[in-house]
Amino acid sequence: MKIDQASAVVTGGASGLGLATARRLREAGAAVVLLDLPTSAGEAVAKEIGAVFAPADVTDPVAVEAALDAAEAAGPVRALVHCAGRGGTVRLVDRDGNAGDLELYEKLVRINLVGTFNVLRLAAARMARNEPLDGERGVCVLTASVAAWEGQIGQIPYASAKAGVVGMTLVAARDLASKLIRVATIAPGIFDTPILDRFSDEIKQGLATSIPHPARLGQPDEFARLALHIVDNPMINGETIRLDGAVRMQPR
Numbered sequence: 001m002k003i004d005q006a007s008a009v010v011t012g013g014a015s016g017l018g019l020a021t022a023r024r025l026r027e028a029g030a031a032v033v034l035l036d037l038p039t040s041a042g043e044a045v046a047k048e049i050g051a052v053f054a055p056a057d058v059t060d061p062v063a064v065e066a067a068l069d070a071a072e073a074a075g076p077v078r079a080l081v082h083c084a085g086r087g088g089t090v091r092l093v094d095r096d097g098n099a100g101d102l103e104l105y106e107k108l109v110r111i112n113l114v115g116t117f118n119v120l121r122l123a124a125a126r127m128a129r130n131e132p133l134d135g136e137r138g139v140c141v142l143t144a145s146v147a148a149w150e151g152q153i154g155q156i157p158y159a160s161a162k163a164g165v166v167g168m169t170l171v172a173a174r175d176l177a178s179k180l181i182r183v184a185t186i187a188p189g190i191f192d193t194p195i196l197d198r199f200s201d202e203i204k205q206g207l208a209t210s211i212p213h214p215a216r217l218g219q220p221d222e223f224a225r226l227a228l229h230i231v232d233n234p235m236i237n238g239e240t241i242r243l244d245g246a247v248r249m250q251p252r
Contacts, residue, residue: 001136001231003079004029007071011058011119012084013051014040016193017143020220021081021227023049028228031074035067035119036084058084058115064122076130080123080140081227085112085161087195089154105157112161113168116142120172120183128179137180139231142169144187144240150249162187166240173238182237184230189244191218211245218243 008025012018013034025032026049036042038055046053054070056063071077088108092100120140127138144165151159165185173183190196190207196217199207208216226243230236 001078001139001234002133003231005075006078006133007031007033007075008079008081009033009035009067009071009077009119009123011035011080011082012143014042014045014053016083016195017188017191017220017223018081018083019045019049020224021083022051024221024224024228025079025081026050030079031071033067033071033074035064058082058119059110061118061122064119068122068126072126077123077126078130078133078136078138079231080119080127080138081143081231082116082119082141083143084115084119085143087155087158090157091154092156100156105160108157109161109164112158113164116161116165117168120168124172124176124179124181127181128176132180134234135180136182136234138182140172140176140181140183141227141230142183142185144169144185146187146189146242146244146247146249148187148240152249153252169240170238177237182230182234184236184238185240186223186226186230187240187242187244188223189218189242189247189249191220191223193220210250211247214245216245218245 008030010018010022013022014036022032032051035054042053054067090100130137145162147159148162148166169185
């Protein structure tokens with residue numbers, strides 16, 4: 001799909017995978033809205049790349065609608081790249097023998113899975129009103145994780161949510177086919193994003209060497225390039241693509 005003279009919304013766009021994707025979308029000629037938390041660096045980043053910042057929590061329908069309004073003011077919303085999410089650790093039984101934290105589990109699933117559904121449904125409703133362009137009205141790119149298949153110990157809320165995103169993908173693509181809207185998902189492996197900033201260089205190097213080839217951390221721009229290819233290629237639909245250097249995560 002051609003996205004010049006159209007708008008694109010990137011959630012989690014203030015850093016990491018989202019920011020790299022926003023840069024690529026701007027280079028391709030799209031008007032870009034960065035949707036990220038009010039506490040993020042979204043305002044400064046948007047000014048830097050020539051985008052618009054829309055502060056929002058992805059689980060808040062009113063705030064997401066406001067971000068979509070901002071996008072439509074610049075042109076029809078034809079691309080969504082949903083990168084927003086967060087991790088967190090929950091054990092089913094903790095070291096003291098107590099049952100796992102249900103409240104934290106629900107919070108993380110709400111952000112990563114319910115937030116994905118919320119953004120997808122609202123963006124798709126806008127796209128459905130577009131005039132078709134080369135047989136398409138819009139493209140939605142979601143973000144899962146290799147944790148959907150190989151979640152590590154303690155990742156149960158994150159893995160549950162990302163498995164839900166994988167399960168959502170084909171159903172959403174079938175649901176939106178009559179509206180001429182495609183849906184596909186990227187499942188990244190271990191990428192060099194701010195999520196890893198809390199780890200030492202030694203730990204990050206260990207993670208890198210666990211990847212068969214290339215034996216290094218993924219770069220955010222590699223995610224962005226795949227996202228842009230999905231937007232461009234009309235036959236990619238209903239699929240989850242692993243982007244992981246052939247890594248298969250170990251239990252811990």
